[in-house]
Amino acid sequence: MLFSSIIFLYYFLPLVLGLYFIVPKKYKNFILLISSLFFYFYGEPIYSILMITSIGLGYLHGLWIDRMKNSKYAKLPMISSVIVSIGSLVFFKYSNFLINNLNNFFSLNIPIMDIALPIGISFYTFQILSYNIDLYRKDTKVQKNILYFATYVSLFPQLIAGPIVRYSNVEAELSQRKHSIEKIAYGISRFIIGLSKKVLLANNLGELEKIFSLSNEKTVLFYWISTIAFTLQIYFDFSGYSDMAIGLGRIFGFHFQENFNYPFISKSITEFWRRWHISLGTWFRDYVYIPMGGNRVSKLKWIRNILIVWFLTGIWHGAEWNFVFWGLYFALLLVLEKLCFNKILARLPAVINHIYVMFLVILSFAIFNGQGIGEVKEILMGLFGGLEIPLYNQVTIYYLKSYGIVFIIAIIASTPLATYIIKKLNTYSLGKKIINLLQPIVISVLLLLVTGYLVDGSFNPFLYFRF
């Protein structure tokens, strides 16, 4: 089920919210669990069994880790948990990628398996892993209530599209959380803002991207417009979903961590990755990079650590080589920045830093967007005049004009300008009155506009669903 669907907005959510707030406190987690399982079942009837099994195994491993915590074999259940979780992820997500590559490199003929990628497997697997590893490290306490644990893993606000919620962040709230009018109102506003980013901006930009891919009249300028559109689309898609997850979580009394912090205002790639998909970056930092030594090792080992983390980051995004190259592309940039670029960037005007970041990020999404290496090559050649195509034509200009306002709004919305204005207004009493008056109206209008788009259209998949 998509958040940005009529079924979710006008069937599922009102029913779940109604039930949740009617039932006594001791049944609230049960309502969340049942609705989350149904939410997942709706989109993946068969793979619901896989998720439930993963939850069960994660829970049992948690008990085992806790039981063995003072034994000399304490590592064993943790290793078992990693093998089971990663094994499941590799099987369902990467088997055919591995088979294809084995067949290509070794001229074998291993048959491809008929497996569909279970939605959200990358997210809930990482959540279960983080719980087990944190438990082993004694950074958290075991959760003996399987209902609570299952609620944590399957919680529908973040189940299929993140952010990756650490168990330690919600441990207390699973059993003791407070609800308030302020939280609910904040949650609703945040949810609708996210929904608007997804439907009004991301989907719109996605339409342009689709038009480009079907066009037989591509030009260099059209390649750039399409790639920039994709960069913005993926940002609004993903950050929109994160906003929706955070908003819904807040309605239910949970405080999820922020997942995006205006990444496009970054002045370096290093900073970009502190602002983009924060929950994934910190996950790899805490569970892969730091255990390998982080940057407290020799330079060579540090580069090795960076390469491994970014290889994994890339491949987490998809079972294709272009994702691997995408990850390694950032590895290279991060190494270069650490070694020399940062010193240069510090001396340059901020505008140059921003141009540097945006140029490299847009290029990265050209790599990300290619369906395989062949297409990546085509896109890059298209961007830099390597194909025999004109610089621009009437079609390009038509779509540039048609999407001009969308681009402008999207670019402004990707900066903290609106947040800054609201904060500033809140420092004046008149400003506060204006916000108090406008906010309910704007939120309601946005909800209705989004509904209009949903009823008019029919298909608006979340880009990160392949993860």
Next chain:
Amino acid sequence: MKNQIKNYIIIALFIIITYGLMLINIFKPDNEISYSERRRLLQEPSFTLQSFISGDYFTAYEKYALDQFPFRDKIRGLKAFTSYYIFKQKDNNSLYIVDGYINKIEYPLNEKAIINAANKINEVYNKYLQGMNVSYAIIPDKNYFLADKKGHLSMDYDKLIQVMNGNIMNMNYIDLFEQLTIDDYYKTDIHWRQDKLIELTEYLLRSMGNELSLTKDEFSKISLYPFYGSYYGQAALNIKADTLIYLTNEMIESALVYDHIDKTYSKIYNKDRFNTVDSYDIFLSGAKSLLTIYNPKALNNKELIIFRDSFGSSIAPLMLKGYSKITLVDLRYLSTDLLSNYIDFSTNQDVLFLYNIVILNNSYMLK
């Protein structure tokens, strides 16, 4: 304190909108037809255990929920409004509006499809029409008149005509492009207006060798309002509906239309079709594979065969003055190979291939 009031209002509005629309959706009876979108709306899917487990039930229910959403037209209008007036997008679902005319983008020129259309026409000629008086004409779409005006995508019409002329053999080409203006078309529909076609009909008839004149005075006008054309529902904007004006006289009223497939007789104008899913079906009862119009008040024994699309339905009645019998063939529904089962081709018949640009640009639908 005021923050709390704001919070209560946000929650209240959210509940009103979500619960309100949810409850209306549950309790309102399902609509069968969308007149503005001219199609049947999906009904509630049947529940089976298999479809539930496979997920097909949910997919079907999702589509049904979209179709039956309350205030669907108005809600869709919000998207159209946002698209045109806030985002200032040049088109919405490939529809754009210029001077009150709703148009659908037809771009780019599909040269292969045009050649295919020409080949299909040649095929029909070679099979059945050799030695006959055969003409062809292309009906321009509304984009021809309006696309360039406000910088919308406009296909290469000169190339289209050039390709057709270069590939069609043995026929007389009748150029309609200079005979029509945008005023001859409906604002909310793809089609031309029958009440504006008198001069054009005379021109067509003369081009096919019929020396006769047609004037406005020969017809009386019947106006039907409101006519929501094919683009009206798709556009989802508050645009004034058209008035459908059809022309009639004693000759047209006395004519009989025979449907070769249904084996039924009817009148030229089927007024019951007005205010149905497609009001344009008033002309010859809509999409039909093969019709023959018999003209008991004919001034001669001449016969005409028109290979046509829906545009032909509204112009054929005006051509009755020149013929005792007009046969209309729609190759979208009837295969070329079957024509001799129904039509006696003879050299004293006039033949006209009359297609609009959209059909030619997507000609693979011709059988």
